Each structure stands twice: as structure tokens, then as C-alpha cells.
Amino acid sequence: MTSVKPVLRLDGIVKTFPGVRALDGVSFSVMPGEVHALMGENGAGKSTLMKVLGGVHQPDSGAIHIGEEVVAIADPLEAKAKGIVFIHQELSLAEELSVAENIYLGELPRKSFGRVDWGKLAAETDAILKRLNVRFDANDRVGDLSIANQQMVEIARALTVEAKAVIFDEPTASLTDAEKVVLFDVIADLKAIGVGIIYISHRMEEIFRITDRISILRDGRYQGTVATAETTEEDVTRMMIGRNLDLSRNASHHEMGEVALEVRGLSCGDLFRDVSFEVRRGEVVGFYGLVGAGRTEIAETLFGLRVPSAGQIFLDGEEVRIQSPADAIAHGVSLVPEDRKGQGLVLGMNCRDNMTLPQVDEMKTGPFVAEGAEIAIFDEYRERLDIRTPSWRQKAGNLSGGNQQKIVIGKWLSMNPRVLIVDEPTRGIDVGSKSEIHKLLRALAAQGYAVMVISSEMPEVLHVSDRIVAMYSGRIIRSFSSEEVTEDSLIQAISGLGGDQAA
Amino acid sequence: MATITRRQVGDALAQQGILIAFAVFMVAFTLANPRFLEVDNVFSVVRSSAILGIMALGVTFVVISGNLDLSVGSMMSFSTIVVLDLHDQIGPLLAIPAMFAMTLCLGALIGFLVGYLRLNSLIVTLGMLSAIHGLTLTYSGGQNMDIADKEGTWFGVFGQGFALGIPVPILIFVALAALLGLVLARTPFGRKVYAVGGNSAAATFSGIRRGRTVFVCYLLSAACVATAGLIQASRSLGSQNTVGQGLELEVLAAVILGGASLMGGSGTIFKTVIGVLILGFIQNGLLLIGLPFYVQFVVTWIIIILAVWLDIAAKRGRLWSPIA
Known part of the structure; x- marks a missing residue:
């Protein structure tokens, strides 16, 4: 890994809002083919950091490197153009349109006179869906799909641009166990083709199952990055909250009333x-x-x-x-x-x-x-x-x-x-x-x-x-x-x- | 933190844009015609803005509750015609409460449809704009309305009178603005209006009766319209039956100019008063620099669109954005 250059590197990112220092010098990097967990309590700065990456907020200082290049991300379209793709917790799909139309929304293949090339659209969509190994069709209406499958459509959309880094924000929040397995397979595939992945979740079990490294934020400050294989849930928790958790079962016995x-x-x-x-x-x-x-x-x-x-x-x-x-x-x-x-x-x-x-x-x-x-x-x-x-x-x-x-x-x-x-x-x-x-x-x-x-x-x-x-x-x-x-x-x-x- | 970034300048522009634009207008008008800022002219602007302003006070409640009211213009024609007609039939002392009662009934109908039946306020009030216009024409038989004995009535006091050297319409406007400003900012009802407009589900989950709150907003709006109609009727002691036509848009423009969001949940009475004055001064200024009065209609619309744009820009935090 040492000679490989990171796909994405954050260097001393600072972002302040009136009265709050939301991000205070956050630095970490994501390697190609790495699943990098970003963890922290709510309010630790994860969302703000993602908004900086997505061009929603501009950092007060610090630099974002994509590959060799220092970039400024002015807005979400630019983030996408630079190969940073978000898979959000709240999905942003047009429910009335088909899977294929959603995947290529805004970039539908054209024939002469601006007509949509439906044949090409179907073929390209099928190729992507096959890669994702999903059980729905290019022509299905997105509103009819389960949440998990809608998420797959978002991922498929990410695959149409040359994604360098894909950011998953609490992707399993509304998935069943079986659906999670499919999602993790897809993440493994992305990893295999050298995409860098930032994985945000509160669920330890998932983090330890699929990530390579974990970066931790607390109160807007970067706490460090650890290799997942060399750490424990307890250590990570301690880094996140700076204190031990009380995980005991309820054992209090006070008097019950009426x-x-x-x-x-x-x-x-x-x-x-x-x-x-x-x-x-x-x-x-x-x-x-x-x-x-x-x-x-x-x-x-x-x-x-x-x-x-x-x-x-x-x-x-x-x-x-x-x-x-x-x-x-x-x-x-x-x-x-x-x-x-x-x-x-x-x-x-x-x-x-x-x-x-x-x-x-x-x-x-x-x-x-x-x-x-x-x-x-x-x-x-x-x-x-x-x-x-x-x-x-x-x-x-x-x-x-x-x-x-x-x-x-x-x-x-x-x-x-x-x-x-x-x-x-x-x-x-x-x-x-x-x-x-x-x-x-x-x-x-x-x-x-x-x-x-x-x-x-x-x-x-x-x-x-x-x-x-x-x-x-x-x-x-x-x-x-x-x-x-x-x-x-x-x-x-x-x-x-x-x-x-x-x- | 110490240096001012381009972004912060942009934010300030987006947030204070209306006031800055207003200042530019004022300076330009004064340079073009020094009469613009004379006391007489300022008084005349406020006086002619009073009717619009009073209607805007009520509509502010409706807009903050997350709804629209496009019926206020034709409702004002209705109030004016009704009170003029009843004046000669049952005398001013009875005509005024009777007109208020009839106008409030219209407000209650809208409030029922939008508040309790949860119909879309744009559709309901757009329909009522037309329906009330028809009602007014039916009531008046298509005729304009005039008081028979214009010399012998005290009815002109609301539109033409002075108290303490100040025109009565201005006094009514100021008094109502103060009263409704307190209602909105300080009473439990005002708080509920903000809550319903800000997040209607959360308001419901806090035990607030959304329907009732919206209903009362439309009643308040109708009461303001009735007051405006009273002043209008009293000012000329006679009226065309289309006197309020088009006012609904000017009222909405004033409210939005003041900074109330069309999404609901924000805005204040004070800001609406500022919006009313901005609109009044700009329209007056256009006349003083010698433009024909119908240019107002175009300019009013340009101002509305500018205001809506800046409102959205302030939320997005930038003047232009490729995504919503």
C-alpha cells in the first residue's frame, strides 16, 4: 500500500459556524480499494465533513486532494464531476421513472433530433445491473422497488460516472439482514475495481465486518485512524466518546406504583x-x-x-x-x-x-x-x-x-x-x-x-x-x-x- | 475569521439585498426629483399605502401559517360595495358591523376549506377570488355604488378624517400593525401560527389544532380586508365594483418583500410594514419621475420576483445554485 497514492486526501479541514467550531483540523486519506469507516458521535462533525466534500459547505481552511490535485468543490455537481459520489440515507430518486431513466437521469443517451435512444439505455443499464447482481429490471418503476433496491439504483447511478470515491452514509439504516449482505457484496465489488469508499455508520458490527481502516472524529476534532484488524470495538468506542459505556442489562428494582x-x-x-x-x-x-x-x-x-x-x-x-x-x-x-x-x-x-x-x-x-x-x-x-x-x-x-x-x-x-x-x-x-x-x-x-x-x-x-x-x-x-x-x-x-x- | 470572504459578502447581499435595493431606489428617486423625500410626499405615500398595508397585515398571518390568500383583492371590492349600499339602506352605524359580519363569513368559508378540509390554499383562494367577484357583481347588479347624500354623512371620517393632525387611515394602519404585531409575536396564538407554518406535523404532535389555527388566520385576514374596504368606501363615498382588483398580488408582494417565506414559518408584522412602505415608495417614486402609472404593474412584478429570488438565495446561502 505504501507506494499507492490515496484517491482522496483531506488536509487540515477547518469549518466554523457562528458559535461552533464544527471541524477543527480534520485530516485523513482514503486509499484506492479501501473501505474507510468514518465514526463519531452525532455532532462530532461527520455530516459537516461530508457537506464539505460534497460542495455544500466551503471549508474555512485546509485542502482537499483528489489524486495528486488540490481541488475546490464549489457545489454538488462539481463533486460528482470530480468523481465523489454520495449514497445518502435519504434517497433522491424520481419514483415515477424507471430504473434506467433514474440511473441516467440528465444524461440519457440520444439519437438524432434529441430523441432518447431507448435501446442503448436499456443495454447500458442491463450491463450495470448485472454487475450489481440485482433482481430487478431496467424498466421497473423505481417507486415499486424496496428501499434496499432503490439504494442499489443509487449505487448503479454512481457507477455510471467514473467514481473515485463513494461515500455511504448510514446505508443499512433501513435494510434487512439479507439486503445488507447484497449491499456488502456490492461494496466488495467497488473495492475490487479500486474505488475508495468512505463508510459512515453507527453500527460497530458492520464496521468490523467490512472496513479496512477507521477514522474517528470527536467534537469536530480528528482523533486518529486505526486499522480495523488491529483494534477492538471497545477501543473505537473509547476514542469516540472518551469514556467507557455502561452496557449492563436493566437490574434496577424499585417499587412499582399503581x-x-x-x-x-x-x-x-x-x-x-x-x-x-x-x-x-x-x-x-x-x-x-x-x-x-x-x-x-x-x-x-x-x-x-x-x-x-x-x-x-x-x-x-x-x-x-x-x-x-x-x-x-x-x-x-x-x-x-x-x-x-x-x-x-x-x-x-x-x-x-x-x-x-x-x-x-x-x-x-x-x-x-x-x-x-x-x-x-x-x-x-x-x-x-x-x-x-x-x-x-x-x-x-x-x-x-x-x-x-x-x-x-x-x-x-x-x-x-x-x-x-x-x-x-x-x-x-x-x-x-x-x-x-x-x-x-x-x-x-x-x-x-x-x-x-x-x-x-x-x-x-x-x-x-x-x-x-x-x-x-x-x-x-x-x-x-x-x-x-x-x-x-x-x-x-x-x-x-x-x-x-x-x- | 477576521478576514471577510467573498462568500460572506455574498451572504450579506442575499440577506440584506432588499434593503440595499431599497436604499438605491430611494437615493435615485431623490436625485431625480427632490420632492420625493418631502414631508408632504412621505405622508401621502404612507396614507395611500394604508389600505394595502392593512390587508398585508392579515395576509402575513396566512403566509406564516404556510398558506396563501389570493382572494383579498376581490374580497375588498365586496366589502366596499356592501358597506356603501347598506349605508343608504340601514345607515352607517348598522352598515359597518353588517359588512364586517358578511366579510368574516367569507373568511370563515375559506378558513374552513383550507383549515379543516385541508384543501390547497392556492386553489381555494384563487377560486374565491373569482367567486367573490361574481358575488359582488350579483349584489350590485353590475352597477357602481355611490352614497346618495355625500354631504350629509359622517361616514367619510375613516377615509378622509384627521386626528391629531394625522390622517385617520394612517392611524388605523399603525394601530392595527401594533395590535397584530403583538398578537403574532407575543401571544400563544401567534406562536402556534409559526409552529403550524414551520412544521405542521410537529405542531400536530404537540397538540396544536392546525385546522383551528389556520381558520383563525383567515378570519383575521378577512377582518383586515373589511377594515381596508371600510376605509376605501369612506375615502370616496362611492366606488367601482372592481376597486380591489389586483391588490392581492401587491399585498403578497409586500409580505414577501418584508421577508416572510412562502413556505411558512417565518416573517413578522414589522417586516411586512417595511415591505408595504418599500412598495409604496417605489410606486410613488416611479410616478414622480414622470412614468405613467401602469408602469407600476410591471415594476411590482419585477420586485416580487427579485424578492422571491433573494429569499431562496438567502436559504441556499448563495445567489445562484445549480440544485434546488
Whole structure:
């Protein structure tokens, strides 16, 4: 490797935003045929660095080398022209167009009079699809493909330009295990033809499976690069967060209180059927199951976003009808939604206003919002939840994922809810903030809150729950106490009892 | 950090472009015609901007909530014609509240369609522009409306009167701007308008009733239109039934000039007032340098497009970008 020149080299990249030094002298290089992991907590600077590479942001200082050449990347088109290709977490495809049209969008092969050369288009697309070894057709409508296959279309698009470096940003976030295997094969192929790959992920297991080297960022500063074969998960984690993680299973045993929420025979069309459970004060009940098992839909029904077709809901023993989120909030049911940016926060609004939004009607001096009281609430929860932001004036969109999630949690805690429902509490949040959020959920239970946690991550469910409810295909299959649950029994339950009809 | 990069200059241009352009206009007009900045002329600009300005105050709420209101021009014609007609039939004291009630009904209808039924506001208000125009013509039988006894009524006070030496329309505009500015910036309702426009899903997930919030925005807009119609009717004590035609675009121009985003979630009453004044001064300036009044229509559109461009440029952080 020593005589080989890197395809991409970053040298002392610095980028500052008002009040934040987002990147502080980041340097590393990617060799041809190397899979190079980029790791760091949320807010460590990965996204900013990628935006610099993609021409979205210009660095304040430092140089980007592609091959021998120092380049300035003015905008995303230029990045692509220089052979830097991004495979984003959020896909950017035209759903109504065919696979072939998407791959060659803007560069369709032409015949005379500007007519599209469909024959050539199909032939070239087929060649690429064959290389990727996928099971869909050049003429398929992209909107009909699975997320995994749509990702393949994006990768195919990358192969049409002479890609020097391909950047994968959390590519496996919405893939099944089988789809991941296909993705990793494709990455191996890219590697074989000498493309440099930057692989961004929070998932250690993947990093150790497919990458050659790992570069780590913390607080915008480059922490070093290590060879994957010569390091351990623990070392990498330590470099990322600078402290050891508490990975133990939930073992706290405090007194449980009264039943705060009881659900009897609740159904909502085909989404979930005949669901019954209860949540006590001081208890965290984890809902575990595959995507589509009906967990989020239960939460949405309890929060008044869906109308149940049958069943009863009791709060503190009293039956309630919840027909809107406003009803739910009035009854003390609160929901931290799965989609933090889309549903949890108004990103353009400041942190304080976001936090007090549900109770803004109650916080008044005369006809006006009592801003002093709002700031007091914000300061209280900033301290309690350790929200890191210079001021309440900061727009919520400028915070890292972990801090954003704490704003949403604070929003509900400040209203002293009877039941707190948290859907995917740590989705897209880095390791360090994750364990903080877990501790927070445990602490809330210890303080006597009734907490319902929905999660797709088994370690998370095991770690925070006093009881675990396993769901499969809209039904509750089994409820486990934290002492009796085992990984095997849980997996069996969420794949439908015997496991013979596993999805 | 210490040196100013070209990029930062570009950002500043993109963000402050309107104010800079405005300053250039003002200097140019003053050089062309020194009368431009005289007290009399400034007063006359503000006075003639008052009707547009009052309508823009209401539309600001609608735009921040993430919607549009293209019906305000024809709704203003409606208010004007109705109040003039009722003046002679039931007297001004009853005519004014009756006209307000009828205009608010129109606002409520739009608010219901856009807020509760969640129909697209562009389609609804474009349709209402035409429908209300038809309603006005039906009501008036296609005739222009005049008050019979122009000498014997006190009704002219809203459009022609003075208090403390200041024209009443200006006082109404300033008072409403102050009131609605407080409502938007300081009350829970104002906060909800920003939330609904900024991220309607997140607002819903925070228990805010989106439909009701949008509904109230359209009611406010209709109330402002009714006030504008009252001043218009009172100013001339008679009116054509197309008096508000085209105002919807000028109003929207003023709101956007002020910097409210058409995507919703941003803008302030103060900025809208600035936008109204910019538009008023530029139109007045064009007249003073001797251009015919219809040049305004072209210039207004150029200004709108410039404003929209700069708004987007400020978001992208650069004046021109190959991608959206």
C-alpha cells in the first residue's frame, strides 16, 4: 500500500459556524480499494465533513486532494464531476421513472433530433445491473422497488460516472439482514475495481465486518485512524466518546406504583388487533417487534392520531376517549415520536419555543406568552437533561440528534405526564448520547413516571425495560418480565410464535 | 475569521439585498426629483399605502401559517360595495358591523376549506377570488355604488378624517400593525401560527389544532380586508365594483418583500410594514419621475420576483445554485 497514492486526501479541514467550531483540523486519506469507516458521535462533525466534500459547505481552511490535485468543490455537481459520489440515507430518486431513466437521469443517451435512444439505455443499464447482481429490471418503476433496491439504483447511478470515491452514509439504516449482505457484496465489488469508499455508520458490527481502516472524529476534532484488524470495538468506542459505556442489562428494582395506563382489547383495523396491556407508575414497558408489527400504530392511537375500531383505554383506572393529540395531552399522555425532525420539532423554531409548545396556551401573563416562565422551564430541563446548546435562542435544527431528542423529551416532562411514550428513543443518535438517553429513561421510571418504550434494537429494549411486550403482525404474542426474558425467546416471539412464518 | 470572504459578502447581499435595493431606489428617486423625500410626499405615500398595508397585515398571518390568500383583492371590492349600499339602506352605524359580519363569513368559508378540509390554499383562494367577484357583481347588479347624500354623512371620517393632525387611515394602519404585531409575536396564538407554518406535523404532535389555527388566520385576514374596504368606501363615498382588483398580488408582494417565506414559518408584522412602505415608495417614486402609472404593474412584478429570488438565495446561502 505504501507506494499507492490515496484517491482522496483531506488536509487540515477547518469549518466554523457562528458559535461552533464544527471541524477543527480534520485530516485523513482514503486509499484506492479501501473501505474507510468514518465514526463519531452525532455532532462530532461527520455530516459537516461530508457537506464539505460534497460542495455544500466551503471549508474555512485546509485542502482537499483528489489524486495528486488540490481541488475546490464549489457545489454538488462539481463533486460528482470530480468523481465523489454520495449514497445518502435519504434517497433522491424520481419514483415515477424507471430504473434506467433514474440511473441516467440528465444524461440519457440520444439519437438524432434529441430523441432518447431507448435501446442503448436499456443495454447500458442491463450491463450495470448485472454487475450489481440485482433482481430487478431496467424498466421497473423505481417507486415499486424496496428501499434496499432503490439504494442499489443509487449505487448503479454512481457507477455510471467514473467514481473515485463513494461515500455511504448510514446505508443499512433501513435494510434487512439479507439486503445488507447484497449491499456488502456490492461494496466488495467497488473495492475490487479500486474505488475508495468512505463508510459512515453507527453500527460497530458492520464496521468490523467490512472496513479496512477507521477514522474517528470527536467534537469536530480528528482523533486518529486505526486499522480495523488491529483494534477492538471497545477501543473505537473509547476514542469516540472518551469514556467507557455502561452496557449492563436493566437490574434496577424499585417499587412499582399503581397502574397508570391500561389498554383492553384495543384494535385499529388491520394495523393491530385485540391488544391488552398495562403500564404502572415507575415502570418502563418495552415494546419489541419488527417494523410493521403495529407498535408505532398503538402509540399513535393512544396519542389520538388514529381512531381505534374497538377496545378501551383507561388512565388511572378511569376510561377515557382520546380523539386528538390535544385530548391525549389533556389526559396526560405524551408521545416522543419516531421521526424526530419531521414530527418532534419545528426545526426553524428556537429551542425554548419548541420545548414549551404544547403548553403555550397555559403559560400566560395577561394575553401574552410568559417568556420568563418559558425560559425558566427551558433552563430547568437543560440542566436536568444536560442539553448542550449555547442558548435557548438556538434553532432546534442546529442541534445534534441527541440534544434534539432531549428537547422533545423535555417538552413532555415539563408537563408532568401520566404516561410517556417514547418511540425509537435513540434512532440516529450516537453511542454516547444513547446511553445517556437510556439512563434518563431509567431515571424517569425511578421518579415514578409510567414509560412505554418502542424500539427495534434488542439491546436497548433489554437495557431499559422492566417488562417487554413482544409483538408480531399486529398482535401481542407474549409479555416478559426482565428476569425471565432471554434473547432466544424474544426472537421467537417477534417472529410469530413457532418462527415458521418469520418475515 | 477576521478576514471577510467573498462568500460572506455574498451572504450579506442575499440577506440584506432588499434593503440595499431599497436604499438605491430611494437615493435615485431623490436625485431625480427632490420632492420625493418631502414631508408632504412621505405622508401621502404612507396614507395611500394604508389600505394595502392593512390587508398585508392579515395576509402575513396566512403566509406564516404556510398558506396563501389570493382572494383579498376581490374580497375588498365586496366589502366596499356592501358597506356603501347598506349605508343608504340601514345607515352607517348598522352598515359597518353588517359588512364586517358578511366579510368574516367569507373568511370563515375559506378558513374552513383550507383549515379543516385541508384543501390547497392556492386553489381555494384563487377560486374565491373569482367567486367573490361574481358575488359582488350579483349584489350590485353590475352597477357602481355611490352614497346618495355625500354631504350629509359622517361616514367619510375613516377615509378622509384627521386626528391629531394625522390622517385617520394612517392611524388605523399603525394601530392595527401594533395590535397584530403583538398578537403574532407575543401571544400563544401567534406562536402556534409559526409552529403550524414551520412544521405542521410537529405542531400536530404537540397538540396544536392546525385546522383551528389556520381558520383563525383567515378570519383575521378577512377582518383586515373589511377594515381596508371600510376605509376605501369612506375615502370616496362611492366606488367601482372592481376597486380591489389586483391588490392581492401587491399585498403578497409586500409580505414577501418584508421577508416572510412562502413556505411558512417565518416573517413578522414589522417586516411586512417595511415591505408595504418599500412598495409604496417605489410606486410613488416611479410616478414622480414622470412614468405613467401602469408602469407600476410591471415594476411590482419585477420586485416580487427579485424578492422571491433573494429569499431562496438567502436559504441556499448563495445567489445562484445549480440544485434546488
